Amino acid sequence: MHELSLAENIMQIIEESALEQKFGRVKTVSLEIGQLACVEQESLRFYFDVVKQDSIAQQAKLEIIEIAGQARCNQCDCNVPVAEHYAACPHCGNYALQVIQGDGMQIKELEVE
Ligand SMILES: [Zn+2]
Numbered sequence: 001m002h003e004l005s006l007a008e009n010i011m012q013i014i015e016e017s018a019l020e021q022k023f024g025r026v027k028t029v030s031l032e033i034g035q036l037a038c039v040e041q042e043s044l045r046f047y048f049d050v051v052k053q054d055s056i057a058q059q060a061k062l063e064i065i066e067i068a069g070q071a072r073c074n075q076c077d078c079n080v081p082v083a084e085h086y087a088a089c090p091h092c093g094n095y096a097l098q099v100i101q102g103d104g105m106q107i108k109e110l111e112v113e
Pocket residue numbers: 073074075076077078089090091092093094
């Protein structure tokens with residue numbers, strides 16, 4: 001049910017921006033989803049289709065852009081690509097990596113009219 005609340009969050013942000021920026025219809029929602037965010041894309045699409053009914057985003061298309069995971073290794077002072085949480089640094093084997101990219105979700109762009 002995690003994806004349902006994400007879809008509801010997206011709708012809420014869209015409605016708030018519609019009030020602020022005074023647009024009446026959303027054509028495309030571009031969404032960035034991090035590889036490490038544990039979001040089931042198909043499931044999110046499904047719930048977005050449900051929550052967008054009777055809203056200004058009723059006709060909106062959902063575009064998902066996947067953001068690769070990246071972490072910082074403080075031990076060898078470099079940025080490394082990571083595909084999962086608790087991955088080890090490929091250079092020095094350090095597990096205390098700090099994820100710096102790809103663990104969240106955000107609306108990148110709304111195409112409106
Ligand atoms: Zn390292």
